[in-house]
Amino acid sequence: MKPIWIVDDDRSIRWVLEKALARENLPSRSFGTAREALDALNDDVPQVLVTDVRMPGAGGIELLQAVKRRFPALPVIVMTAYSDLESAVSAFQGGAFEYLPKPFDVDTATELIRRAVEESLREEASADETLVGTPEILGQAPAMQEVFRAIGRLSQSQVTVMITGESGSGKELVARALHRHSARASGPFVAINTAAIPRDLLESELFGHERGAFTGAQSMRRGRFEQADGGTLFLDEIGDMPAELQTRLLRVLSDGSFYRVGGHSPVHANVRVIAATHQPLEERVKQGLFREDLFHRLNVIRLRLPPLRERAEDIPLLARHFLARSARDLGVEPKRFTPAALAALSRFPFPGNVRQLENGCHWLTVMAPAQTVDVQDLPPELLEKMPADGHAAPAPGAAATVQALTPERGVLAAPGAEAARTAGGVAVAERPNPWLSGLQSDVEQRLQRGEPDIMQTLTRQFESMLIATALRATRGRRIEAALKLGIGRNTITRKIQDLGLDDDD
Numbered sequence: 001m002k003p004i005w006i007v008d009d010d011r012s013i014r015w016v017l018e019k020a021l022a023r024e025n026l027p028s029r030s031f032g033t034a035r036e037a038l039d040a041l042n043d044d045v046p047q048v049l050v051t052d053v054r055m056p057g058a059g060g061i062e063l064l065q066a067v068k069r070r071f072p073a074l075p076v077i078v079m080t081a082y083s084d085l086e087s088a089v090s091a092f093q094g095g096a097f098e099y100l101p102k103p104f105d106v107d108t109a110t111e112l113i114r115r116a117v118e119e120s121l122r123e124e125a126s127a128d129e130t131l132v133g134t135p136e137i138l139g140q141a142p143a144m145q146e147v148f149r150a151i152g153r154l155s156q157s158q159v160t161v162m163i164t165g166e167s168g169s170g171k172e173l174v175a176r177a178l179h180r181h182s183a184r185a186s187g188p189f190v191a192i193n194t195a196a197i198p199r200d201l202l203e204s205e206l207f208g209h210e211r212g213a214f215t216g217a218q219s220m221r222r223g224r225f226e227q228a229d230g231g232t233l234f235l236d237e238i239g240d241m242p243a244e245l246q247t248r249l250l251r252v253l254s255d256g257s258f259y260r261v262g263g264h265s266p267v268h269a270n271v272r273v274i275a276a277t278h279q280p281l282e283e284r285v286k287q288g289l290f291r292e293d294l295f296h297r298l299n300v301i302r303l304r305l306p307p308l309r310e311r312a313e314d315i316p317l318l319a320r321h322f323l324a325r326s327a328r329d330l331g332v333e334p335k336r337f338t339p340a341a342l343a344a345l346s347r348f349p350f351p352g353n354v355r356q357l358e359n360g361c362h363w364l365t366v367m368a369p370a371q372t373v374d375v376q377d378l379p380p381e382l383l384e385k386m387p388a389d390g391h392a393a394p395a396p397g398a399a400a401t402v403q404a405l406t407p408e409r410g411v412l413a414a415p416g417a418e419a420a421r422t423a424g425g426v427a428v429a430e431r432p433n434p435w436l437s438g439l440q441s442d443v444e445q446r447l448q449r450g451e452p453d454i455m456q457t458l459t460r461q462f463e464s465m466l467i468a469t470a471l472r473a474t475r476g477r478r479i480e481a482a483l484k485l486g487i488g489r490n491t492i493t494r495k496i497q498d499l500g501l502d503d504d505d
Contacts, residue, residue: 004050004113179234208222225271
């Protein structure tokens, strides 16, 4: 590996970083001015460049710009004791890997440099993940293969289709695919969300209106049915359609004719209707909120789109695609996920489905600090709700071996011995926890002595031991320790302060 270059006119800063990198077995080379580093670039190229902003002669921003012109992929970390908005903006606009204000924690700086090294090595490996010829719908999960097969079978049919699925699962994308692979592909595809249009305007949106039909109707307007003539009309969230419009829609589906609002002559339109809803229409029919005859008219072929949590194996593929597409839309260099970040995303349930994942990738394109997106770079709302155990939840009905500290599970009843429990009629063996025997003995002695606040004391000792051990294992890197323990970054920082662990060496 090539050395990390440190450019700073402060000799003590150079010395501290050299020693820190040496402890991590990372080679380094130091320069006192930007000019020295620029001259050295004629003969060699570093793995990562770390530079101060304000130095005699050329500054760090000038060095950053010069380096990026010659070596666009070289990660550059910008340090400064003058933490102002202008410096930060200049650094990131110049393509800096990260902006590191002084004074900084040495371990934090070392971890940042290591991440930059990993990014540089990935660049050298030419791991180009740009998606070329991306399919219109991405999915390798068995549930999505069923959707693809259904689209294929429906390609030669003009039948009405009802797409069901949770919000954000991609129902309109499937509707567009049905249109593109049908005999109507050359005709228009018109989409309307019936829940997003005010009740008083929906009738005009669907069927159009004549001039003077109501206040503000200064000219005749064609509705969505006329606009979709010869093609496909996609009615999203059909379950929210008002009852009076359900009657009019049923008539259109029956004979293909309708009247514009305020009109007296029937209008004919040759339209294939694809409807979608996230609601259980059968229940709405029972409640009298949806016409049963319209339900049966729409429900000729039902196509269920699975939520993202049922196709978690597709999350890495989708995430890479959205990240690349977001970069193209914004005109920036595409970022890449680390395997750990993709694994973390795959564990998240995504209640907002594909739309939530897409929005998260767009956020990462703008806000992630480096070209490589790691776990700690993920959007805060995802990190806060990430499963604490670091593993995906077992599938419904699957038997899982579980260890617990609660007496209800039978573990404390026989310390050090094999225990068993019944889960859904299946006996699940639990492995012994030898340390519980000592814990139980200690609790009994404290109770006999009449000690106060036993729970608080033991909990504090337990948390201190866990966090201190994790910090030793990660060489003090708090974010990595939090991930290993399955807690959040803010949580470990707060507990380190509360437990007094930040006073330890």
